[in-house]
Amino acid sequence: MSSVGSRHRSLRDETVDEIRRLILDGELAPGERLSELSMSERLGVSRLPVREAFRRLEAEGLVEALPRRGVRVVELDQHELDTVREMRVALELIAVRRTIMKADPQVRATLRDLLEKGNAASAAGDRETLDAINDQFHDVLGEGSGSRFLCEVLRSVRNQAHHLVGGKSNAVEPSWSEHAAIITATLDEDEELAMMLMRRHLTQRHANQGGLHRSQA
Amino acid sequence: MSSVGSRHRSLRDETVDEIRRLILDGELAPGERLSELSMSERLGVSRLPVREAFRRLEAEGLVEALPRRGVRVVELDQHELDTVREMRVALELIAVRRTIMKADPQVRATLRDLLEKGNAASAAGDRETLDAINDQFHDVLGEGSGSRFLCEVLRSVRNQAHHLVGGKSNAVEPSWSEHAAIITATLDEDEELAMMLMRRHLTQRHANQGGLHRSQA
DNA sequence: CATCGGGATGGTGTATCCAATCTATGGGTG
DNA sequence: CACCCATAGATTGGATACACCATCCCGATG
Incomplete structure (x- = not known):
């Protein structure tokens, strides 16, 4: 029932949680632009989990995609x-x-x-x-x-x-x-x-x- | 202001829209499992845009992730x-x-x-x-x-x-x-x-x- | 001083490669 | 005949390399 796979937290989930935490804690400021590369280096993962995490956070409304320019932490008025x-x-x-x-x-x-x-x-x-x-x-x-x-x-x-x-x-x-x-x-x-x-x-x-x-x- | 890049719709966005349409039109039935590979072949793109699309649709609540087993179209009770x-x-x-x-x-x-x-x-x-x-x-x-x-x-x-x-x-x-x-x-x-x-x-x-x-x- | 151009930076997409793991097939055993 | 387990194949998860192009920065030039 509870196989290894379903217990295992994938790296991308960890990445999502970590970036989300960084945003909510204000370590990544609203308006700040995030690049895949720097974020992947900061978190010690490859760019791929970061890319998937960006898509997820985009859907959650915490970041917005800037075409060809990565993502930016959303600012709320x-x-x-x-x-x-x-x-x-x-x-x-x-x-x-x-x-x-x-x-x-x-x-x-x-x-x-x-x-x-x-x-x-x-x-x-x-x-x-x-x-x-x-x-x-x-x-x-x-x-x-x-x-x-x-x-x-x-x-x-x-x-x-x-x-x-x-x-x-x-x-x-x-x-x-x-x-x-x-x-x-x-x-x-x-x-x-x-x-x-x-x-x-x-x-x-x-x-x-x-x-x-x-x-x- | 309206640069080429911002007019350009990225392949992953197209992929998201297409898979979403397939789900909403019922061409992908609730409960159906989707594999990255078959979906990428069906849409004529590589696996990566499909993976990103899956993460996006997951956040939208249209599919759910099955760890190590891809995603499944959600069923609503x-x-x-x-x-x-x-x-x-x-x-x-x-x-x-x-x-x-x-x-x-x-x-x-x-x-x-x-x-x-x-x-x-x-x-x-x-x-x-x-x-x-x-x-x-x-x-x-x-x-x-x-x-x-x-x-x-x-x-x-x-x-x-x-x-x-x-x-x-x-x-x-x-x-x-x-x-x-x-x-x-x-x-x-x-x-x-x-x-x-x-x-x-x-x-x-x-x-x-x-x-x-x-x-x- | 403004504008143009070119290189640097970085996002997007493809193609591979590999490890981990799930699924299924099939054979062995009670 | 049914059940269990092991092996093999398929698929996801993740990393890496590379091509391509848009954007950005900066310096040269008018």
Whole structure:
């Protein structure tokens, strides 16, 4: 069943993940042009995996192809960013609703586990663990929706939303308390509440752009 | 500005478009496995453009990679299809709303032109022209939203929605009268009406799956 | 100072080559 | 006769080399 091949992560997948990380971490700046050769040298792989990775990231909207001139890390203007955020709200709402509708035991167990661990890490003030758990939160809801396509698109949309704008970070400090409330509502199968919390979770915070979000316990 | 290179469509883009067309037209059936070699021979190109095309289509959700075994045309189950439809409604609504908000003169002119030509083709019973215009309809609204990312994602979502399910076509006869009403509402900047019509346009028709939709004038 | 031209750079596409691995065929064994 | 395993062939994954051409840079020239 689980053959060697399906366990093996191909070099191109690693390459995709690594370049994606470089972009999202801002090590590759928006607008920066990437050449196959320099990227292949930087990552220590041949040009071929890099080329395939570029195609993939192009489809994800993280880079754009410049004919005969390689690719460039995309820059988002404010309008584009607003649109992406709106897309994200719409799709996250669909995801959480479908997760509740499906009520998959496996997913519910994962959510319970996440809730427990998150509460523990939060109480212990273990920020590192909490960050990891916060990252997992949306992923689980995406997968819980039962649609691979929705999950993939959501991932792209989130990456866009976290993408740097004009060189400055656009990421907001995730709030565990909000995540915890959404998980609880989801486990309670309270569709209306879960969606309401999710909407607020995603919209509320952009009014005071750049403000501090560590005020939660 | 418009150099030779930017006019030139790369072979890999042609390859992507061709394979995508083969899938959407059902010439490559859902579940069918595709090999790089046979596809490259079929299209008369080398393996490399095909490989890049596979990565691209993988990101679009039209094929899925089987490690060490190439790719397979994705099959959608009913739940996946329902989810895709829901995603589409949400995103098309965002697109039409943003198109109205932007009120780009260029886009408005294109819409007016589309409306006029569509009405003429409809009156003349020129179904071929009308089909082409119907195809353009959603594209224009996607681009009119002013977000490249939204436009791209919408294209993928539409492709998913048109994808074959269980071997039988899933496409519905587009209704020009509905499109015309949406365009008119958009040009009138009647946001509420346009969104309402769009929602109905996309949802109404799937209750009596397989029914006739040519009843409109 | 502007423009033209040519070389350097780098993306695109093809052709090979090789390793890893999946699939299938076929033979052996209980 | 059915099942299991091994070997062989086919295919993907990856690297490399090369041809081609568009773009870019820079210096020479008007």
